[in-house]
Amino acid sequence: MHMSERADHKTAAMPVPAAGDWSPDMIRQEVASLQHEPGPLLPILHAIQARIGYVPEGAVPIIAEMLQQTRAEIHGVISFYHHFRTRPAGSNLLEVCRAEACQARGGRALERHVQKKLGVGYHETTTDNEVSLEPVYCLGNCACGPSIRVNDEIIGRVTPQKFDELVDKLTTSVLQLK
Amino acid sequence: MTITIYVPCDTTALSLGADRVAQELQVAAAELNKDIRLVRNGSRGLFWLEPLVEVQTPYGRVAYGPVEPGQVKELVAAGLFEGNPDHALYLGDIAQHPYLQRQQRLTFARIGITDPVCIEDYIAHGGFAGLKNAAALTPQGIVDEIKASGLRGRGGAAFPAGIKWQTVLDEPHDQQKYVVCNADEGDSGTFADRLVMECDPYMLIEGMTIAGLAVGATLGFIYVRSEYLLSRKMLDEAIRRAEEHGYLGDNVCGNGRAFRLEVRLGAGAYICGEETSLLESLEGKRGLVRSKPPLPAIKGLFGQPTVVNNVLSLAAVPYIMAHGGKTYADYGMGRSLGTLPIQLAGNIKQGGLIELAFGVTLRKVLEDFGDGSFTGRPIKAVQVGGPLMAYLPESQWDTPMDYEAFAKLGAGIGHGGVVVFDDTVDMGEQARFAMEFCAVESCGKCTPCRIGSVRGVEVIDRIRAGDNRDNNLVLLEELCETMVDGSLCAMGGMTPFPVQSVMKHFPEDLMASPRPVEA
Numbered sequence: 001m002h003m004s005e006r007a008d009h010k011t012a013a014m015p016v017p018a019a020g021d022w023s024p025d026m027i028r029q030e031v032a033s034l035q036h037e038p039g040p041l042l043p044i045l046h047a048i049q050a051r052i053g054y055v056p057e058g059a060v061p062i063i064a065e066m067l068q069q070t071r072a073e074i075h076g077v078i079s080f081y082h083h084f085r086t087r088p089a090g091s092n093l094l095e096v097c098r099a100e101a102c103q104a105r106g107g108r109a110l111e112r113h114v115q116k117k118l119g120v121g122y123h124e125t126t127t128d129n130e131v132s133l134e135p136v137y138c139l140g141n142c143a144c145g146p147s148i149r150v151n152d153e154i155i156g157r158v159t160p161q162k163f164d165e166l167v168d169k170l171t172t173s174v175l176q177l178k
Numbered sequence: 179m180t181i182t183i184y185v186p187c188d189t190t191a192l193s194l195g196a197d198r199v200a201q202e203l204q205v206a207a208a209e210l211n212k213d214i215r216l217v218r219n220g221s222r223g224l225f226w227l228e229p230l231v232e233v234q235t236p237y238g239r240v241a242y243g244p245v246e247p248g249q250v251k252e253l254v255a256a257g258l259f260e261g262n263p264d265h266a267l268y269l270g271d272i273a274q275h276p277y278l279q280r281q282q283r284l285t286f287a288r289i290g291i292t293d294p295v296c297i298e299d300y301i302a303h304g305g306f307a308g309l310k311n312a313a314a315l316t317p318q319g320i321v322d323e324i325k326a327s328g329l330r331g332r333g334g335a336a337f338p339a340g341i342k343w344q345t346v347l348d349e350p351h352d353q354q355k356y357v358v359c360n361a362d363e364g365d366s367g368t369f370a371d372r373l374v375m376e377c378d379p380y381m382l383i384e385g386m387t388i389a390g391l392a393v394g395a396t397l398g399f400i401y402v403r404s405e406y407l408l409s410r411k412m413l414d415e416a417i418r419r420a421e422e423h424g425y426l427g428d429n430v431c432g433n434g435r436a437f438r439l440e441v442r443l444g445a446g447a448y449i450c451g452e453e454t455s456l457l458e459s460l461e462g463k464r465g466l467v468r469s470k471p472p473l474p475a476i477k478g479l480f481g482q483p484t485v486v487n488n489v490l491s492l493a494a495v496p497y498i499m500a501h502g503g504k505t506y507a508d509y510g511m512g513r514s515l516g517t518l519p520i521q522l523a524g525n526i527k528q529g530g531l532i533e534l535a536f537g538v539t540l541r542k543v544l545e546d547f548g549d550g551s552f553t554g555r556p557i558k559a560v561q562v563g564g565p566l567m568a569y570l571p572e573s574q575w576d577t578p579m580d581y582e583a584f585a586k587l588g589a590g591i592g593h594g595g596v597v598v599f600d601d602t603v604d605m606g607e608q609a610r611f612a613m614e615f616c617a618v619e620s621c622g623k624c625t626p627c628r629i630g631s632v633r634g635v636e637v638i639d640r641i642r643a644g645d646n647r648d649n650n651l652v653l654l655e656e657l658c659e660t661m662v663d664g665s666l667c668a669m670g671g672m673t674p675f676p677v678q679s680v681m682k683h684f685p686e687d688l689m690a691s692p693r694p695v696e697a
Contacts, residue, residue: 038480039442041462046404046443073463080464080621081445083404099366100561103611104524104599105552137448137615138364139405140372141193142597143225143522143529152407156193 101142202250220377222290223531235261238271308499326503328515333488365564367595375409385492563592566672568679605687627670
């Protein structure tokens with residue numbers, strides 16, 4: 001794939017709507033565009049989360065009605081999968097790999113450092129709403145760990161110093177005017 | 179004259195700054211008024227050398243690596259565009275690198291060489307030859323070739339692929355059948371599926387299409403874990419182009435049969451790598467494991483006959499159909515035929531992808547390829563086959579990598595991941611993590627897994643705290659037995675393997691109090 005094509009994809013993925021900014025019509029649109037696919041529920045939930053940033057609780061009855069399933073069934077699927085959020089995340093989603101290959105390269109120490117630096121535990125968001133921290137069990141970057149993911153970018157061989165630089169960049173970059 | 183430069187675009191290269199390296203190269207070329215063609219190739223799987231920059235020269239593709247973005251200027255000044263050897267990062271013709279020369283790359287013959295989504299590149303390097311051969315055969319003829327290859331499921335269960343395909347083929351024809359690719363590569367230490375999807379996606383498309391022709395399926399799904407966004411992007415693009423070129427669609431290779439492919443994203447559930455849980459997830463349900471029988475080959479996706487194979491199994495198929503099952507079966511040993519893509523990871527100096535015939539010893543992999551630990555300290559333990567497999571002490575490293583030989587040790591090869599730990603590892607903590615991981619990822623359907631894993635963490639904590647140690651050790655042994663014998667699937671059934679291996683080979687670590695982790 002050539003550079004230009006890759007760059008296009010990146011900018012296309014950038015704009016994320018403000019958290020909490022959703023309407024029942026948005027949900028209906030996403031369900032309607034996918035409901036005739038075989039086994040449409042996961043694609044629908046992905047589409048909603050990609051559009052709104054999370055799957056609002058208010059979406060459950062709408063999805064249930066349109067798919068002719070019970071609310072319990074829809075809720076059960078959302079709660080089963082770690083990937084789906086029912087509340088908005090902070091401005092940045094940070095995932096730290098907790099799996100064995102990263103552990104072998106200092107992943108546990110990095111986990112502690114990350115939590116100390118951000119002042120939050122897993123499944124929490126910093127008070128300034130900049131970073132939501134989640135654990136992840138393997139990013140497939142196992143020969144160059146420890147690895148983290150910041151939004152759509154995976155970063156390898158992360159040291160505490162490298163992490164601090166990254167966080168500083170992340171929290172200051174929002175002030176830049178483009 | 180245009181100079182062709184290659185900078186990989188797989189996840190590992192990107193995670194180490196490959197995009198910035200590529201940008202710096204373009205800036206440097208513009209400054210010097212050099213006409214360059216920048217190709218974003220896949221990775222060759224020599225990960226300690228990433229980002230690996232290659233330059234096309236009359237003497238082959240000359241490489242430099244690992245290149246940090248800040249080093250590009252100095253490399254260009256030292257003659258990178260001319261393939262000049264006067265730099266410490268100069269590696270010479272990369273195809274001659276001993277790490278590659280010592281491998282037997284049948285499945286991964288193209289990775290790092292081609293532009294992953296360039297279909298012309300794929301065809302120029304032998305792509306679609308297997309599909310063309312298959313399109314000229316009867317379905318039974320294809321299945322016979324797969325049987326002759328001795329190919330066994332590379333996802334971990336090692337079930338003969340040909341027998342699975344035969345079962346689906348033998349189901350009545352007048353019904354919908356499916357091919358499902360398990361690309362939920364959740365085992366830590368594994369990245370071979372990812373490399374197939376990111377670096378040679380047409381190979382997977384070709385393998386699945388052949389499977390479709392073989393069993394009479396017209397629709398295939400690739401279930402990709404949600405962590406692998408780049409894999410999904412590459413596959414979507416490759417599927418689109420394969421349709422345009424007539425390799426997918428209503429008339430595959432002009433032989434009148436239809437086959438279509440769709441990529442579906444998982445949602446961060448390790449258990450969905452278990453095939454029946456994966457099928458439930460594809461159907462839009464919670465990923466609860468199904469009881470078997472019925473086998474998915476008979477009642478699989480939406481209750482229809484379904485081939486479920488791992489990425490690596492399907493990726494081996496184009497080679498088999500292009501060169502013959504017998505050629506593939508000439509590699510390997512005993513009942514483990516063909517090649518095994520070993521993924522060397524963790525605390526290792528030279529980590530990466532190593533495709534070799536079955537039968538190589540772990541020691542050879544660690545020493546000849548890995549060149550020892552990354553930290554330079556002695557290696558203490560190696561976990562082969564993912565989080566549900568045993569930790570092997572040095573006394574077991576001379577075992578040949580063969581399904582049966584590993585099974586005899588109470589270990590397994592799984593999906594071929596090899597995770598290396600140096601002597602600073604606390605094996606008691608590793609045993610505890612095995613149970614903790616199972617508690618997080620259990621689907622919750624059966625009790626031994628759902629409750630057993632939680633109790634496992636508690637019992638290990640008590641042992642490590644010195645609380646009633648002897649009785650708790652007995653309890654842990656019994657708990658492990660219950661989980662192995664009583665669980666519905668491999669998640670609960672194999673979580674005890676790493677724990678038991680620690681109890682057997684590293685008991686002193688299990689008894690020791692937990693060490694504080696420095697932050």
